[in-house]
Amino acid sequence: MTVIMNGNELSKKIKENLRLRATKLKEQNIEPSLVVVLVGEDPASQVYVRNKTRAAEQIGINAIDIRLPETTTEAEILDLIAKYNADETVHGILVQLPLPKHINEDRITQAISPLKDVDGFHPVNMGHLFMNEPLALPCTPHGIMEFFKEYNIDVTGKNAVVIGRSNIVGRPMAALLLNANATVTVTHSRTQNLKEIAREADILVVAIGRGEFVDADYVKEGAVVIDVGMNRNAAGKLVGDVDFASVNGKAGYLTPVPRGVGPMTIAMLMQQTIEFAERSLN
Numbered sequence: 001m002t003v004i005m006n007g008n009e010l011s012k013k014i015k016e017n018l019r020l021r022a023t024k025l026k027e028q029n030i031e032p033s034l035v036v037v038l039v040g041e042d043p044a045s046q047v048y049v050r051n052k053t054r055a056a057e058q059i060g061i062n063a064i065d066i067r068l069p070e071t072t073t074e075a076e077i078l079d080l081i082a083k084y085n086a087d088e089t090v091h092g093i094l095v096q097l098p099l100p101k102h103i104n105e106d107r108i109t110q111a112i113s114p115l116k117d118v119d120g121f122h123p124v125n126m127g128h129l130f131m132n133e134p135l136a137l138p139c140t141p142h143g144i145m146e147f148f149k150e151y152n153i154d155v156t157g158k159n160a161v162v163i164g165r166s167n168i169v170g171r172p173m174a175a176l177l178l179n180a181n182a183t184v185t186v187t188h189s190r191t192q193n194l195k196e197i198a199r200e201a202d203i204l205v206v207a208i209g210r211g212e213f214v215d216a217d218y219v220k221e222g223a224v225v226i227d228v229g230m231n232r233n234a235a236g237k238l239v240g241d242v243d244f245a246s247v248n249g250k251a252g253y254l255t256p257v258p259r260g261v262g263p264m265t266i267a268m269l270m271q272q273t274i275e276f277a278e279r280s281l282n
């Protein structure tokens with residue numbers, strides 16, 4: 001039997017706790033505040049940003065929702081970031097990715113103060129993660145580690161395979177698993193014998209960006225399978241990188257898409273915003 005890990009339920013529980021922490025902050029005259037910047041009209045990004053501002057509202061975080069046209073220049077975004085870096089009433093800043101092609105994502109990510117980088121993407125925060133002294137973590141891998149906690153999955157000594165090496169998911173996921181004493185293999189589009197490597201995994205994290213790519217042949221009986229994918233199939237249905245129907249029944253644990261990793265990404269963003277606001281008390 002496969003346990004389906006419910007990201008909606010877990011994220012709800014986390015957000016309820018965050019609401020109490022936000023209330024406590026307000027009692028101490030701190031209004032947790034998060035700047036969310038969306039550049040352009042990407043429909044998926046619009047959904048994610050709407051989910052973020054909605055979650056912030058539910059918790060009692062003041063979301064400053066900034067929508068900019070596709071034609072916005074890099075300099076304009078850098079000016080905006082500089083303004084909010086200097087604003088003491090703002091605790092978190094994020095710029096939704098991907099950005100339009102004419103904007104350098106690395107320059108934007110690096111312009112956000114590491115102390116307001118609620119996405120955990122700044123190289124300073126990546127460095128803290130790799131030193132196992134984290135300040136803010138990339139939200140998707142952070143949310144996946146919360147799943148392990150919730151479902152009592154001890155990764156110590158386990159064979160963990162990460163498919164994908166992006167800065168947002170694959171690399172930080174590998175670091176988090178390593179920090180938690182797993183034996184980690186990172187694979188990617190040029191990996192040879194991917195199926196054979198994946199089949200050895202006790203924990204398989206799939207972030208390859210190809211709809212329903214991983215089927216039961218890639219999965220060891222009883223493995224924990226985490227699906228980070230977010231794709232539309234030919235019928236327009238939202239599907240993950242894992243073929244859910246094929247893997248369900250073989251995996252021990254499996255995250256669905258939707259209602260798996262996605263809501264946890266948002267919950268971790270909210271958590272890090274509250275944590276930064278709490279730090280401002282000291």
Ligand SMILES: Nc1nc2c(c(=O)[nH]1)N[C@@H](CN(C=O)c1ccc(C(=O)N[C@@H](CCC(=O)O)C(=O)O)cc1)CN2
Pocket residue numbers: 047048051094095096097098119139140168230238257258259260261262263265266
């Ligand atoms: N600045 C950032 N940009 C991006 C990040 C990020 O962490 N920070 N991650 C991804 C997208 N992402 C967060 O922004 C994200 C993706 C999906 C979901 C989510 O809740 N998905 C729902 C389904 C939504 C739908 O109906 O389409 C689910 O899985 O249930 C939240 C956040 C890239 N960019």
